[in-house]
Each structure stands twice: as structure tokens, then as C-alpha cells.
Amino acid sequence: MLSHLLLGSFVLFIYVFVLKPLCSMFKLKMQFGQDCKMSYHFLGGEIWKRLNEMKITHDIFKYEQEQYKRHPYKIFVSNFLWKIRIQVTDPEYYKVMLHNHQYYEKVNVINDNNLMKKGLIFEMNGHWKTQRTLLAGQFEFLKLKNRLPMINQVSLEMISELQCQNNILEVLELITGEIVIKSFFGDTAKKITIFEKDIQVVIAELLNDMGEIRLKSKYVYVKRLILGTMACNFFPTENEKKIQQRIDLVKFEITKLIKNRLIEIQSSTQQSQGNSKSNLFIDVLLQDYIDNYHSKSESQAIDEILQQFITLLFAGTDTTAVLCYHCLYFFALYPEAQQEIREEVLSVCTEEHILDDKFKQLNKLSAFINEVLRLRNPAAKLILRNSIQTHQVKDLKIQKNWNVIINPLLQSVSEQHFINPDDFDYKRWLTPEPILNNDNFIYLPFSAGPRNCIGQHMALMEAKIILSQILKQFIIQPNEHVIPKWTLRFVYQLQPSNCVRLIKNLRQQ
Numbered sequence: 001m002l003s004h005l006l007l008g009s010f011v012l013f014i015y016v017f018v019l020k021p022l023c024s025m026f027k028l029k030m031q032f033g034q035d036c037k038m039s040y041h042f043l044g045g046e047i048w049k050r051l052n053e054m055k056i057t058h059d060i061f062k063y064e065q066e067q068y069k070r071h072p073y074k075i076f077v078s079n080f081l082w083k084i085r086i087q088v089t090d091p092e093y094y095k096v097m098l099h100n101h102q103y104y105e106k107v108n109v110i111n112d113n114n115l116m117k118k119g120l121i122f123e124m125n126g127h128w129k130t131q132r133t134l135l136a137g138q139f140e141f142l143k144l145k146n147r148l149p150m151i152n153q154v155s156l157e158m159i160s161e162l163q164c165q166n167n168i169l170e171v172l173e174l175i176t177g178e179i180v181i182k183s184f185f186g187d188t189a190k191k192i193t194i195f196e197k198d199i200q201v202v203i204a205e206l207l208n209d210m211g212e213i214r215l216k217s218k219y220v221y222v223k224r225l226i227l228g229t230m231a232c233n234f235f236p237t238e239n240e241k242k243i244q245q246r247i248d249l250v251k252f253e254i255t256k257l258i259k260n261r262l263i264e265i266q267s268s269t270q271q272s273q274g275n276s277k278s279n280l281f282i283d284v285l286l287q288d289y290i291d292n293y294h295s296k297s298e299s300q301a302i303d304e305i306l307q308q309f310i311t312l313l314f315a316g317t318d319t320t321a322v323l324c325y326h327c328l329y330f331f332a333l334y335p336e337a338q339q340e341i342r343e344e345v346l347s348v349c350t351e352e353h354i355l356d357d358k359f360k361q362l363n364k365l366s367a368f369i370n371e372v373l374r375l376r377n378p379a380a381k382l383i384l385r386n387s388i389q390t391h392q393v394k395d396l397k398i399q400k401n402w403n404v405i406i407n408p409l410l411q412s413v414s415e416q417h418f419i420n421p422d423d424f425d426y427k428r429w430l431t432p433e434p435i436l437n438n439d440n441f442i443y444l445p446f447s448a449g450p451r452n453c454i455g456q457h458m459a460l461m462e463a464k465i466i467l468s469q470i471l472k473q474f475i476i477q478p479n480e481h482v483i484p485k486w487t488l489r490f491v492y493q494l495q496p497s498n499c500v501r502l503i504k505n506l507r508q509q
């Protein structure tokens with residue numbers, strides 16, 4: 001009896017973990033031939049392979065890029081446990097997928113239902129659409145233009161601290177985090193601290209720890225894969241419990257801020273602060289709640305706004321800071337380009353604040369940022385998705401519950417689309433046709449389609465201001481005492497955070 005049970009379990013185990021995924025993988029291989037790369041892992045997954053290769057190549061995507069250059073493919077199919085994971089690299093396919101976004105839910109990397117699920121990144125369908133429409137206005141040119149003095153002020157104040165800093169990336173994160181906080185709450189959020197740390201630092205550390213915990217512990221990784229966002233309640237590790245306490249504390253502080261603002265708006269005589277004229281994200285969201293008073297309770301509304309805030313802070317802090325950090329690193333590697341761009345900045349930006357009329361004149365700086373985004377985009381691959389229903393993408397059938405990764409990064413390093421793709425050459429972006437065989441889906445630093453990056457113009461404005469201010473004040477040099485590594489936290493990023501040194505440019509004093 002027992003032996004039958006054991007045999008049955010063994011057969012079931014082999015079916016679920018070996019035969020079933022392999023069967024789907026072979027089907028795709030037979031259909032696509034050379035255009036399908038296939039890699040089966042018994043129980044484990046690609047991620048561990050990548051982390052191991054990283055120890056040799058110092059770049060988590062290097063091996064993948066080399067492989068692709070040798071044998072380009074349209075799809076790469078692998079597995080994690082029983083789940084098929086399909087990576088789509090062909091623009092003809094991901095173009096359709098980006099358009100038909102309703103077939104996919106993004107896998108919540110943070111893995112906590114109460115922090116970002118209701119925010120723009122992870123929401124779906126009707127609620128996503130309403131929120132996207134509401135917030136889109138806040139990212140239009142005029143609103144961004146009104147925010148430029150604040151962005152200049154924040155970056156000027158903190159850049160002066162950069163010289164004596166070993167952790168350049170952290171200062172950049174403080175700047176970009178403060179900009180999102182001020183865009184959301186205005187000056188109300190001035191210097192909120194938890195345990196004597198600025199709130200954006202506390203949140204950034206919390207989010208990073210929440211993301212990293214899955215890579216540090218295979219137990220947590222597998223638990224999350226099986227249980228999804230329920231995983232943190234199931235036999236939590238000590239680290240998971242500590243993280244939960246930090247989440248509660250952060251939520252408590254932010255809820256206080258939102259409630260105070262709601263009282264201010266409700267008691268203001270004309271309620272004009274909450275209307276579309278306001279420059280603050282929170283006002284637009286609170287006004288929507290006031291206008292549709294009966295659609296949800298106050299606590300629901302506050303919770304949604306809290307999650308939207310964490311979402312924007314998550315989406316807008318690390319990405320933009322890391323982009324600036326990568327630019328600084330390439331400035332250090334290419335001192336001639338650095339000097340050319342510094343000269344452009346000095347001739348265009350003669351005043352302390354850099355406002356919108358200057359951006360169009362900063363052609364070389366824009367080209368440099370484009371080149372950094374081509375080779376080292378912090379959002380290199382799109383967030384892992386889960387297919388929520390079986391559907392067809394051209395001749396590719398994607399089954400319900402497959403994991404899907406849209407990967408435009410490989411097109412950016414392909415000879416089909418860029419001349420000498422491995423060379424860092426910012427001047428290619430000053431030529432009329434920097435992209436060969438371009439169908440507008442080759443170079444997608446901010447993704448495309450209805451779920452593209454809502455903050456892309458804000459990010460580029462921030463980067464131009466921060467980099468110009470730094471170029472005006474400092475000479476950027478590589479730090480020879482560290483080994484630079486291109487790794488993955490939430491974003492694809494250079495580590496450690498002191499790969500460059502900033503030397504005060506005395507000629508500009």
C-alpha cells in the first residue's frame with residue numbers, strides 16, 4: 001500500500017515538475033525551431049544561473065547578451081518549478097503584447113498586498129484606467145514646468161553635499177525621492193523622519209529589503225512563487241516579521257499625512273486646493289474621493305492614496321537616481337565626452353536654476369542620456385508578468401498562468417539596429433538615423449503602449465537638471481579602488497554606490 005502511494009507520488013512529481021513543463025517547451029521548440037531558445041531547470045530557475053554567472057562576468061545580463069548575439073532568437077522558454085517562463089525578445093511579438101496589456105497581471109515583486117497593489121503599477125482594468133487618467137494630468141508639460149523650481153532647489157541643496165560623500169548613489173536617491181515626495185505632498189511632508197531617518201530613505205530601504213529577501217532565501221523565493229502575496233503570512237521567517245513591523249510603521253506615518261491634508265482641503269472654504277489646478281498628486285486624488293464621496297469609505301480612499309504614493313516613490317526614485325548614477329559612471333569612463341557636455345551645459349545654463357527653455361538646447365546631454373539608457377537602462381526588462389488567460393500573440397500561443405517577460409533590451413545591443421552596438425558612442429544620437437530598421441519598438445527605455453512609463457518626461461527633466469548641476473560643479477572620475485558590478489536589485493544597476501569620485505571643479509568657482 002505504502003509502496004503504491006510512494007510510487008504514485010513519485011510519478012505525479014515527475015509529471016508536474018519534469019514532463020509537463022518539458023512537453024510545453026518541446027512544443028514551442030518544434031514550432032519555432034532556431035527562433036526558440038530553450039533551457040530546462042529541474043526545480044531551480046534561470047535566476048540562480050544568472051546570479052552564478054554574475055560572479056564571473058560582473059554583469060547580470062552579459063551572458064544573455066553574448067548568447068543572443070551569437071544566436072538571435074524570438075523567444076526564450078525556461079521554467080521555474082512547474083511554471084513555464086517565456087521571455088519575448090522579438091519586437092513583432094512584444095509590440096502586440098504591450099498593446100494587449102489586459103492579458104497580463106504584473107507579478108508583485110514586493111509581495112505585499114497592502115503596499116502597492118492598488119497603485120498604478122500593479123492595478124488592472126477599470127481602477128487602473130481611472131487612476132491613470134487622474135494622474136496623467138500631473139505629468140503633462142505645464143505641471144512639470146511648475147515643478148522645475150522645486151526640482152532645481154532640491155538637487156542644488158543636496159548636490160553640494162556630494163563631494164564629501166562616499167555613497168554617491170544614495171545621495172542621488174535622496175534627491176529623486178525628495179522630488180517625488182514634494183510632488184506628492186508638497187511642503188507638508190517636509191522632513192518626516194522615522195527613527196531619525198528621512199522617510200524616503202526608510203521607504204527605499206524597506207522596498208529594497210522586501211525585494212532582496214527573495215533572492216537571499218530560496219525558501220522565501222519558492223514560498224512566494226507558490227503562494228504569491230499570501231506568502232508572508234505563511235510560516236514567516238524572522239526577517240519577514242521584522243519587515244512587517246517596518247511596513248506598519250511607515251503606513252502609520254503616511255496615513256497621518258494624508259488625513260491631515262484631507263482635513264485641510266475639506267475645511268478650506270472654496271476647496272480649490274484639491275481641484276485640477278493643484279500641482280500636488282495628493283490633491284487630485286483626494287478631490288476625486290470628495291467628488292465621488294459615496295463610492296468608497298474614507299479609510300479605503302486613504303489606503304488607496306497611500307498605495308499610490310508608495311507606488312510613485314518606488315517607480316520614480318531608484319530608476320531616476322540609478323540613471324543619473326550610470327551617466328556619472330560613463331562620464332568618468334569617457335572624460336572627453338564629459339568635457340564636451342560640460343561645455344554645452346556651461347554655455348546654455350548660465351543661471352543657477354535650469355528651466356524648461358534650456359532643455360531643448362542641451363542636445364549633447366540628451367544624446368548622452370539616450371546612450372546610457374540604450375546600454376544600461378535601469379528598467380532593462382519589464383516587470384515579470386503572469387498570463388491571466390490563454391491567448392494568441394500572432395502565431396505564439398501563451399497559456400494561462402505562464403510567466404511572461406518582455407525583453408526589449410536585446411534589440412538595443414543588436415547589430416541589426418545599431419552600428420557597433422557595443423561601443424559607447426553618444427554621438428550616434430546626434431545623427432539623423434541612430435536606429436537602423438526602426439519600427440519604433442526597438443529602443444524602448446520607458447516601454448510603450450497604454451502601460452508605458454507615466455513619469456518618463458519628469459524623469460528626463462530631473463536627470464538633465466541633476467546632471468547639469470553636477471557637471472557645473474564637479475569633475476567626475478572613476479574610483480579605481482572598487483570593482484564595478486552590474487547587478488539586479490529592483491532595477492538593473494551599477495554597484496557599489498561609490499564607483500565614481502567627484503572632485504570640485506575649481507575653475508568654475
Ligand code: HEM
Nearest residue numbers: 120121315316319320323379382383446447451453455459
Ligand atoms: C529613468 C527613469 C525611469 C525609467 C527608466 C522608467 C521606466 C519605466 C518602464 C520601463 C515602465 C513599464 C514597466 C512595465 O510595464 O513593466 C514604467 C512604468 C511606470 N513608471 Fe517609470 N521609469 C522611470 C521613472 C519614473 C518616474 C520618475 C515615475 C513617477 C514619478 C515613474 C512612474 C511609473 C509608473 C507609475 C509606471 C506604471 C504605469 C502604468 O502601468 O500605468 N517612472 N517605467
